[in-house]
Amino acid sequence: MTILARIVRFLLWLLVLSLSVRALRRLFGLLLENRGSSPQHAAKGSASPPPTKTGRHLVRDPVCGMYVDETLSIPMREDGELLHFCSIACRDAYVVSSKKFAASG
Numbered sequence: 001m002t003i004l005a006r007i008v009r010f011l012l013w014l015l016v017l018s019l020s021v022r023a024l025r026r027l028f029g030l031l032l033e034n035r036g037s038s039p040q041h042a043a044k045g046s047a048s049p050p051p052t053k054t055g056r057h058l059v060r061d062p063v064c065g066m067y068v069d070e071t072l073s074i075p076m077r078e079d080g081e082l083l084h085f086c087s088i089a090c091r092d093a094y095v096v097s098s099k100k101f102a103a104s105g
């Protein structure tokens with residue numbers, strides 16, 4: 001009889017634990033959803049470079065379209081215009097494509 005009572009008590013504990021875990025998970029899920037949805041709201045739908053928290057200037061790589069910190073970018077002056085690239089590979093790609101363009105046209 002005592003063994004049966006222990007088993008029942010154990011089962012009740014399991015039930016309570018699983019219910020509380022489920023409730024906690026749902027609570028955390030809601031919190032995470034709320035946190036995830038709010039920043040997207042502000043950042044989406046703008047063509048301008050994403051704002052930085054530190055106020056640093058971001059420049060756009062014309063080859064791959066990536067935004068790079070101006071201090072980390074690879075600058076190149078062409079026709080009086082200063083271009084910024086995320087990497088030397090992108091800069092070389094730009095030089096090659098512009099040369100091709102000039103040769104064909």
Ligand SMILES: [Zn+2]
Nearest residue numbers: 061064086090
């Ligand atoms: Zn790039």
